[in-house]
Amino acid sequence: MDTTLNHDDLDRLARRRAGAKLGWMIHATVFVAVNLLLAFLSASSGRGWAIYPALGWSIGLAVHGVLVYGLGGGSGLYAQLVQRERARLAARDPW
Template identity: 55%
Template sequence: MALLSEDDIERIARKRAGAKLGWYVHATIFVVVNLGMFAFAYFGFARRPWSMAPVLGWGAGLVLHGISVFILANGTPLRARLLQRERERLQRLQREQQDSASGR
């Protein structure tokens, strides 16, 4: 793996911190909304039975979001290969644009 410049390190750190913060916000909203739904169902005027379907569905999404942020984003081999391919593609496009601008 090539050494990263200070700018690259800063960019990657900001991106990862943003992704983690996004998950924490997602988890907080999940808890608040589902507590509100439970309270409304239990203490509301209609006193309708509590349904676990929203909690299970949204909880599955929260788990998948967490896996993508905390497990997959930390540099799995698949992610590294995809990142390298994308980097090479962008470099190739940049070279082609430079060549066409210079008249080659």
């Protein structure tokens, strides 16, 4: 089975992956900006409550990063799963 990508498919995949990475970068930038503001507000009130939203949000940011950089389109795992699904569909296709 030929797994090479033509120019259009390669361009589409590159745009999708670049968009996903840009989305993560925007997410990380907003995370830093908001948590700096929360840390300032927390410090000015004399309490350390800002750590809780930062911890929760950091979990979400980490999961987003794993999905984009680890399991995103074009990664090894993703490519393997797509290949398996193509093989399953081809086996069932009567044409």
